[in-house]
Amino acid sequence: xxxxxxxxxxxxxxxxxxxxxxxxxxxxxxxxxxxxxxxxxxxxxxxxxxxxxxxxxxxxxxxxxxxxxxxxxxxxxxxxxxxxxxxxxxxxxxxxxxxxxxxxxxxxxxxxxxxxxxxxxxxxxxxxxxxxxxxxxxxxxxxxxxxxxxxxxxxxxxxxxxxxxxxxxxxxxxxxxxxxxxxxxxxxxxxxxxxxxxxxxxxxxxxxxxxxxxxxxxxxxxxxxxxxxxxxxxxxxxxxxxxxxxxxxxxxxxxxxxxxxxxxxxxxxxxxxxxxxxxxxxxxxxxxxxxxxxxxxxxxxxxxxxxxxxxxxxxxxxxxxxxxxxxxxxxxxxxxxxxxxxxxxxxxxxxxxxxxxxxxxxxxxxxxxxxxxxxxxxxxxxxxxxxxxxxxxxxxxxxxxxxxxxxxxxxxxxxxxxxxxxxxxxxxxxxxxxxxxxxxxxxxxxxxxxxxxxxxxxxxxxxxxxxxxxxxxxxxxxxxxxxxxxxxxxxxxxxxxxxxxxxxxxxxxxxxxxxxxxxxxxxxxxxxxxxxxxxxxxxxxxxxxxxxxxxxxxxxxxxxxxxxxxxxxxxx
Amino acid sequence: xxxxxxxxxxxxxxxxxxxxxxxxxxxxxxxxxxxxxxxxxxxxxxxxxxxxxxxxxxxxxxxxxxxxxxxxxxxxxxxxxxxxxxxxxxxxxxxxxxxxxxxxxxxxxxxxxxxxxxxxxxxxxxxxxxxxxxxxxxxxxxxxxxxxxxxxxxxxxxxxxxxxxxxxxxxxxxxxxxxxxxxxxxxxxxxxxxxxxxxxxxxxxxxxxxxxxxxxxxxxxxxxxxxxxxxxxxxxxxxxxxxxxxxxxxxxxxxxxxxxxxxxxxxxxxxxxxxxxxxxxxxxxxxxxxxxxxxxxxxxxxxxxxxxxxxxxxxxxxxxxxxxxxxxxxxxxxxxxxxxxxxxxxxxxxxxxxxxxxxxxxxxxx
Numbered sequence: 006x007x008x009x010x011x012x013x014x015x016x017x018x019x020x021x022x023x024x025x026x027x028x029x030x031x032x033x034x035x036x037x038x039x040x041x042x043x044x045x046x047x048x049x050x051x052x053x054x055x056x057x058x059x060x061x062x063x064x065x066x067x068x069x070x071x072x073x074x075x076x077x078x079x080x081x082x083x084x085x086x087x088x089x090x091x092x093x094x095x096x097x098x099x100x101x102x103x104x105x106x107x108x109x110x111x112x113x114x115x116x117x118x119x120x121x122x123x124x125x126x127x128x129x130x131x132x133x134x135x136x137x138x139x140x141x142x143x144x145x146x147x148x149x150x151x152x153x154x155x156x157x158x159x160x161x162x163x164x165x166x167x168x169x170x171x172x173x174x175x176x177x178x179x180x181x182x183x184x185x186x187x188x189x190x191x192x193x194x195x196x197x198x199x200x201x202x203x204x205x206x207x208x209x210x211x212x213x214x215x216x217x218x219x220x221x222x223x224x225x226x227x228x229x230x231x232x233x234x235x236x237x238x239x240x241x242x243x244x245x246x247x248x249x250x251x252x253x254x255x256x257x258x259x260x261x262x263x264x265x266x267x268x269x270x271x272x273x274x275x276x277x278x279x280x281x282x283x284x285x286x287x288x289x290x291x292x293x294x295x296x297x298x299x300x301x302x303x304x305x306x307x308x309x310x311x312x313x314x315x316x317x318x319x320x321x322x323x324x325x326x327x328x329x330x331x332x333x334x335x336x337x338x339x340x341x342x343x344x345x346x347x348x349x350x351x352x353x354x355x356x357x358x359x360x361x362x363x364x365x366x367x368x369x370x371x372x373x374x375x376x377x378x379x380x381x382x383x384x385x386x387x388x389x390x391x392x393x394x395x396x397x398x399x400x401x402x403x404x405x406x407x408x409x410x411x412x413x414x415x416x417x418x419x420x421x422x423x424x425x426x427x428x429x430x431x432x433x434x435x436x437x438x439x440x441x442x443x444x445x446x447x448x449x450x451x452x453x454x455x456x457x458x459x460x461x462x463x464x465x466x467x468x469x470x471x472x473x474x475x476x477x478x479x480x481x482x483x484x485x486x487x488x489x490x491x492x493x494x495x496x497x498x499x500x501x502x503x504x505x506x507x508x509x510x511x512x513x514x515x516x517x518x519x520x521x522x523x524x525x526x527x528x529x530x531x532x533x534x535x536x537x538x539x540x541x542x543x544x545x546x547x548x549x550x551x552x553x554x555x556x557x558x559x560x561x562x563x564x565x566x567x568x569x570x571x572x573x574x575x576x577x
Numbered sequence: 578x579x580x581x582x583x584x585x586x587x588x589x590x591x592x593x594x595x596x597x598x599x600x601x602x603x604x605x606x607x608x609x610x611x612x613x614x615x616x617x618x619x620x621x622x623x624x625x626x627x628x629x630x631x632x633x634x635x636x637x638x639x640x641x642x643x644x645x646x647x648x649x650x651x652x653x654x655x656x657x658x659x660x661x662x663x664x665x666x667x668x669x670x671x672x673x674x675x676x677x678x679x680x681x682x683x684x685x686x687x688x689x690x691x692x693x694x695x696x697x698x699x700x701x702x703x704x705x706x707x708x709x710x711x712x713x714x715x716x717x718x719x720x721x722x723x724x725x726x727x728x729x730x731x732x733x734x735x736x737x738x739x740x741x742x743x744x745x746x747x748x749x750x751x752x753x754x755x756x757x758x759x760x761x762x763x764x765x766x767x768x769x770x771x772x773x774x775x776x777x778x779x780x781x782x783x784x785x786x787x788x789x790x791x792x793x794x795x796x797x798x799x800x801x802x803x804x805x806x807x808x809x810x811x812x813x814x815x816x817x818x819x820x821x822x823x824x825x826x827x828x829x830x831x832x833x834x835x836x837x838x839x840x841x842x843x844x845x846x847x848x849x850x851x852x853x854x855x856x857x858x859x860x861x862x863x864x865x866x867x868x869x870x871x872x873x874x875x876x877x878x879x880x881x882x883x884x885x886x887x888x889x890x891x892x893x894x895x896x897x898x899x900x901x902x903x904x905x906x907x908x909x910x911x912x913x914x915x916x917x918x919x920x921x922x923x924x925x926x927x928x929x930x931x932x933x934x935x936x937x938x939x940x941x942x943x
Binding site for chain 2: 470
């Protein structure tokens with residue numbers, strides 16, 4: 006009889022007793038809960054307190070005040086509208102790419118090309134597409150002004166923001182949907198063909214319905230990403246299209262109104278939390294296909310007719326080419342005097358980057374370098390505990406660890422700003438606060454990878470080690486640890502990449518002592534030194550690319566069944 | 578190493594199921610495995626056989642009862658203190674270690690020196706026919722090869738007992754037959770006590786000295802394959818091992834150990850067996866398909882019946898026969914003489930009195 010550990014658990018009393026017998030576990034749990042409390046729960050509570058408290062009294066007046074302001078109400082509405090549109094467009098684009106990649110028997114080279122164009126937006130600092138948008142469609146834009154000769158075209162507003170965010174975030178939809186479509190056994194489609202369906206009918210009645218949960222999930226992911234995005238609207242939304250994250254930022258940095266920022270970010274939290282709940286408790290239960298499921302006998306995929314294949318591929322290539330064009334443009338802008346006016350080659354932007362920008366580069370690398378191992382260790386330990394150990398508060402620990410990851414960065418940043426501004430935890434102005442922000446915000450990707458890998462490791466592998474005479478220490482060191490090493494490196498990679506590219510939370514946490522490349526990019530954009538901003542962006546893309554390649558090579562070294570793909574980790 | 582005995586005394590184990598609450602997986606199981614014996618626990622899914630095996634291994638702790646390996650009470654010992662060899666259903670090879678390192682793992686854990694490890698691993702890989710595979714990794718091996726690595730890894734530490742949890746269920750049919758022979762040979766070569774779990778009765782019969790048939794957490798009967806097949810002591814065992822017909826009959830008279838019973842309006846003198854019956858009682862009797870004799874319809878002393886279905890299987894022919902409102906399964910191993918009946922044809926049926934068994938549901942013990 007097979008008793009799966011998911012179904013059978015010792016009761017609560019046994020778990021407490023077990024805990025007392027294992028002092029190492031107990032101490033680890035106390036430390037972890039301390040950290041989770043300090044860096045996730047208490048700052049959030051502080052944010053709530055600021056929102057709902059006035060002179061020691063509970064009040065709704067702050068929230069009502071914000072919602073009463075037509076400007077802010079417009080910002081809320083705009084955020085929701087933008088999120089929904091990005092969700093729809095990004096999912097459609099992601100589906101197009103995923104379906105083409107999985108269902109058209111593309112030669113390997115084409116798939117690589119598509120994958121590369123999808124990786125680029127994932128590893129870029131914010132503003133990258135925004136800058137390229139301005140270069141292309143701005144007042145003196147290469148496409149609108151030079152190519153099409155349109156005068157007075159304005160890129161700022163809903164359409165520009167939507168376009169830029171769709172390009173930035175559709176890779177998330179692609180990665181989600183690719184896994185789902187690849188998990189649909191082609192034999193099911195063959196079955197429908199054999200029952201007399203046409204290609205169109207198979208797509209409409211079989212493939213698409215099976216993908217629906219994935220589409221819903223992808224929509225929610227993109228909605229959340231857009232809701233949280235602070236950088237793109239800051240550059241492209243303009244005055245006519247305010248959204249919540251930028252409003253909160255301006256409230257704090259422009260008006261020095263911490264309370265107003267807190268209340269605005271609370272308003273942002275409500276839809277973000279709803280999306281989180283929907284995703285966790287509704288969509289995740291609707292999956293028909295298990296991704297790891299064994300696909301039946303090999304079959305030639307016939308669900309796409311030759312002309313449809315060319316059409317799909319053509320569309321994908323067009324979009325991919327457009328993305329590459331953005332990056333070429335960015336590079337070009339970084340090596341000319343002034344894009345749009347003076348196209349003479351120069352290295353002066355890079356000179357700025359490596360002189361006055363050097364401190365930001367150094368700070369960013371130090372923060373990323375310190376955060377990386379901490380994030381990796383945190384992810385592996387917490388992931389191991391919640392999936393392999395049975396202790397009271399196991400499930401709540403897993404959920405709490407995901408909070409900062411799921412919330413828009415603006416909320417996390419403001420919560421940190423509020424809480425770590427006063428003793429006893431006066432961390433404002435230190436590197437610690439930025440590092441902690443990254444570890445607890447991006448560590449969860451590593452946690453999820455650890456959990457996913459551990460779920461694929463059959464418990465009998467550890468039992469085999471025990472039966473051969475090894476104790477639990479030896480088993481962890483010789484068997485479990487090597488097997489979850491890929492998750493450790495994945496955790497490292499994600500924390501590093503996000504440390505290089507994130508801005509929404511940390512913009513509130515930088516100081517004279519510690520600044521970040523992404524913040525310098527924003528400053529250069531507002532100072533209209535677009536060439537320098539482009540040079541900084543190129544530098545970040547290069548650093549991240551080198552680190553990703555290194556980590557992918559390490560991962561390949563440990564290539565085992567179940568070890569994840571770097572690209573898939575980035576999407577999560 | 579001297580083969581040792583395994584002894585289970587009143588082992589019980591309950592699990593807490595999220596939906597069903599407390600579930601009794603193993604209920605007061607006791608048995609002995611003699612030194613060098615190969616015992617198989619056989620039963621349907623969920624009968625508690627794997628849980629029992631895992632308790633012998635030390636992966637689960639019994640709620641009640643004691644387990645002995647040799648003279649030692651191992652009930653409170655962890656799996657890594659018991660010195661057992663365990664072969665898992667999915668082999669549970671360490672995916673990040675080569676074949677050599679997989680097999681050497683247990684020896685390294687024991688702190689053995691490099692040179693003797695190399696010798697032991699080489700010897701055992703020769704023994705299971707995997708010479709030259711040392712540097713391969715598990716994912717590069719076929720199912721049968723992985724199985725051999727799992728075997729080698731379990732026996733190289735010279736365990737006191739060998740435990741197998743459905744080790745062949747992931748192999749294809751032909752390989753399964755071959756590997757079970759390998760396992761039996763290996764166990765005999767090493768003359769080591771072994772406990773084996775399977776739900777495949779043919780496999781159980783092929784490898785075991787004794788078979789323990791389990792159902793619903795209890796041992797129903799322990800015996801050799803022949804005893805279980807020919808002399809089952811319960812309807813469950815009779816129906817679980819091989820195919821068997823069940824017919825209603827009535828006890829007419831009892832004399833000494835002989836019973837006169839009426840079956841399809843004919844009277845037969847059969848052995849009473851170990852069950853308590855009384856005159857006039859209506860009971861079920863059990864008859865194996867291959868003991869039923871088919872004759873020509875002209876046979877005066879035979880029952881008249883009609884063939885419903887005929888399935889030719891090479892070495893035998895299976896018939897489904899309509900007899901007096903009942904369906905009878907009959908098997909003929911002599912197609913030349915008894916294999917020529919076709920559907921709708923009239924046929925004569927004779928029962929061997931020695932082949933008729935009286936079996937009754939055991940009175941519940943609790």
